[in-house]
Amino acid sequence: MTQTATHAKHFTANEAFHRDTMCGVLFQNHGIKTNLEYKVQKRSHPDNTETGYIDICKDTKTHLLIVELECVQLQYLSMKTRNVLGRVEKLIKMSVKEVLVLKFGSNDNYRKGITINNWIDKEVLDQLYAYGLNPEMNSEAHGKSFRAYAVVLVGVQKVLLAEAELS
Numbered sequence: 001m002t003q004t005a006t007h008a009k010h011f012t013a014n015e016a017f018h019r020d021t022m023c024g025v026l027f028q029n030h031g032i033k034t035n036l037e038y039k040v041q042k043r044s045h046p047d048n049t050e051t052g053y054i055d056i057c058k059d060t061k062t063h064l065l066i067v068e069l070e071c072v073q074l075q076y077l078s079m080k081t082r083n084v085l086g087r088v089e090k091l092i093k094m095s096v097k098e099v100l101v102l103k104f105g106s107n108d109n110y111r112k113g114i115t116i117n118n119w120i121d122k123e124v125l126d127q128l129y130a131y132g133l134n135p136e137m138n139s140e141a142h143g144k145s146f147r148a149y150a151v152v153l154v155g156v157q158k159v160l161l162a163e164a165e166l167s
Contacts (some may be wrong), residue, residue, distance in 0.1 A: 054131055064144045067151055068128050072116065074155040077103040092158045099158050116154065120162055124150045128164040 056067040074087045079102070081087055091099070100117035111119050128148045148164040 004033060014033075026047060052127070052131065060144075062144055064146045066128070066131060066148045068124060068149070070120075070124055070150065070152045072104075072154045076104055076108040076111070077155070078103045088155060089159055091155050094158070096158070096160065099154055099160065102154075116152070116160070120150060120152060120160070124152065125164050133165065 019061040040094060054066045055069040056065075058065040058067075065076065079087050079089070079090060081090060081132070094102075101115050101132075102119075103113055103115050104111035104119070106112055109122075128150055132146070132148055150160075150162045150164065152162070
């Protein structure tokens with residue numbers, strides 16, 4: 001199934017919109033329980049716990065799959081063209097390597113000046129590691145295969161996928 005963004009609002013949609021759309025497309029099997037915004041304790045190290053929410057948690061008899069979905073809106077990227085459609089056209093022509101070295105612009109309050117690649121490695125995957133250290137997500141205790149993925153949508157035109165190595 002292929003879905004193409006056809007309206008300017010798709011390029012500025014928030015993470016919840018994309019999460020719900022992806023969940024509907026990827027997990028249409030209603031026989032398998034899927035949790036959106038699954039509340040869990042994050043553990044960045046054994047003494048530090050805080051509450052977090054896994055965007056998508058898919059639990060079957062043999063597998064536990066968690067997906068952290070992040071959305072990078074085009075207006076927060078440092079690109080020469082300011083026009084949204086111009087940015088879309090430029091992004092479509094970019095390779096994955098070129099997308100990964102794009103930097104966040106000065107209008108992004110949290111990621112200013114860092115590349116998409118560094119942000120994924122240092123923040124997005126770290127968040128998945130923190131979820132994976134949680135006893136509730138411990139696949140060995142439940143006898144299940146455990147997988148954790150980060151899905152990053154860049155301007156709706158590029159989808160980046162990174163698997164977290166939690167073993």
